[in-house]
Amino acid sequence: MKPQEKPLFPLLLALALLACGGWAFAAARIADLARSSMKDYVERVLRPPLEELGLSLSFEDASPAIMNGAQIREIRLSHGGRQLVYLKSLRLGYTLPELIFARGSVSLLRLEGLRADIDAELDLPLIARIRELIEQGSTPQGVPDSAAAGAGPLSGRMELELRDAAIRIFSEELPTLKASLRRADLLLAEDGSLALSLAGIIEASDSEGRFPLRRLELPLALSATIASGGQRALISASLSADSELGTLSPVRLAASYGGRAIEVTLSGVRGLDRFNASFDLDKARLDIDAALRGFSPQSLVRLRDSPAEAQAWLSNSYSGTLTVSTDFSLDGSLAAVDLSAALPLAMPGGTARMRLKASGGARRIRVEEASLRNSATSLRFKGDVFPQSMGASGSFSLSQALGGELSAELDLELEGQGGSWFAYATGVDLVMARGRERLIQDLGLSIDIAGSELAFFLDAALPDRQDAAEYGSSMNEEYTEAREIV
Known part of the structure; x- marks a missing residue:
């Protein structure tokens, strides 16, 4: 008879349980040793350079995972007896096999519960020293060569995560700044590109009242991608502001950089159909293109405790287009505007409609129409304005209701520069229901201003009419007067 074969399953199960138990025991022992070794390593590597910078380090525990990372808790950095960072x-985060075979590096750095209080005066030497080390690309004295080598440029993919951070910078001379970040994420890809996103609020406060704003809050959400080498970048952000003077409504911003120009687009503002801005880095030139449709400044900015007159203008609606091109010099700046609005002016006839269509620069602005109209008054100018020489040339018309069905109309040509001006009108007409009658014709006016002296000449004629003939044909009147302005 053949001997009875023993089943293999119980044997394999026993071996598996033995291996798991051995692994668990070894893992616990390795974890304890790793925890102790890591704590010693952190203290040995970091304490010398931190002490050179005048910083003292303490932490509660260092807990490495065997295969994929390590965690350090309750870290405190002090400077001059003050806690600087908590x-x-x-x-x-890392992968142990890759580190062992030198094919990887730290792939994740996550910071939680960061608190930093920086005194701009006391900590300025420290900040200058750290900045100097960063610019020199060196490490403080006392860092082991192996640690310095490990602190070199990171290879491969790297993620930086920041959660629940509050950084405060205070000074006796400047407002206190505080940045509270709910989250911030930075990803360094293997190709060298960067991706960034953050959300939080930036606050400035001045309890002493030394600056125009005692309080300013800037909620912010931002995301950005930057190509390797920084040759291209895309940024999108949502921001707003609040202070004791007023509020800035939420605005969405999109920006791009392509190596030669920076382009910015604003959206999310009611009545703002289009706002594009482009800055040419080679030419140092800024171009702005905006389109409005029922845009009210109050939809973007709300002022607190402002005069009623200012509120009326801010709540008013404006429509049209605006373009600006400038190299930030007078001669190199051009603009074109085509705007219309109902202006809150206190004038006879009620609300007045405004229209302005003009284009040009500091030397010459071509005005196609500048008008103001309501039920009683109509004003209109068309011509050229010369801002640099303080001159103008064009036609001006006025229509004014006199009550009932009567109104007066005047059309004149205007030309002048500096303190010398001349205006001529073919006539002043009285408009009635039954027709038009000329009251004055050939009206001329010249004005010269020199210092405190004003000289003007007025010439006008009454029109030839049948009833005027009874008094001896027409009558001409000339009047010249010079007087000193007191």
Whole structure:
């Protein structure tokens, strides 16, 4: 008879349980050793350079995972006896096999519960020293060569995560600044490109009242991507502001950089159909293109405790287009505007409609129409304005209701520069229901201003009419007067 074969399953199960138990025991022992070794390593590597910078380090625990990371908790950095930085948790992510075979590096750095209080005066030497080290690309004395080598440029993919951070910078001379970040994420891809996103609020406060704003809050949400080498970048952001003077409504911003120009687009503002801005870096030139349709400044900015007159203008609606091109010099700046609005002016006839269509620069502005009209008054100018020489040339018309069905109309040509001006009108007409009658014709006016002296000449004629003939044909009147302005 053949001997009875023993089943293999119980044997394999026993071996598996034995291996798991051995692994669990070994893992626990390795974890304890790794925790102790890591704590010693952190203290050995970081304490010398931190002490050189005048910083003292303490942390509660360092807990490495065997295969994929490590965590350090309750980290405190002090400077001059003051706690400078507190970090609830710092987590490092890595893959142990890749580190062992030198094919990887730290792939994740997660900071939670960051609190930093920086005194701009006391900590300025420290900040200058750290900046100097960063610019020199060196490490403080006392860092082991192996640690310095490990602190070199990171290879491969790297993620930086920041959660629940509050950074405060205070000074006796400047407002206190505070940045509270709910989250911030930075991804460094293997091709060298960067991706960034953050959300939080930036606050400035001045309890002493030394600056125009005692309080300013800037909620902010931002995301950005930057290509390797920084040759291209895309940024999108949503921002708003609040202070004791007023509020800025939420605005969405999109910006791009292509190496030669920066382009910015604003959206999310009621009545703002289009706002594009482009800055040419080679030519140092800014171009702006905007389109409005029922845009009210109050939909973007709301002022607190402002005069009623200012509120009326801010709540008013404007429509049209605006373009600006400038190299930030007078001669190199051009603009074109075509705007219309109902202006809150206190004038006879009620609300007045405004229209302005003009284009040009500091030397010459071509005005196709500048008008103001309501039920009683109509004003209109068309011509050229010369801002640099303080001159103008064009036609001006006026129509004014006199009550009932009567109105007066005047059309004149205007030309002048500096303190010398001349205007001529073919006539002043009285408009009635039954027709038009000329009251004055050939009206001329010249004005010269020199210092405190004003000289003017007025010439006008009454029109030839049948009833005027009874008094001896027509009558001419000339009047010249010079007087000193007191």
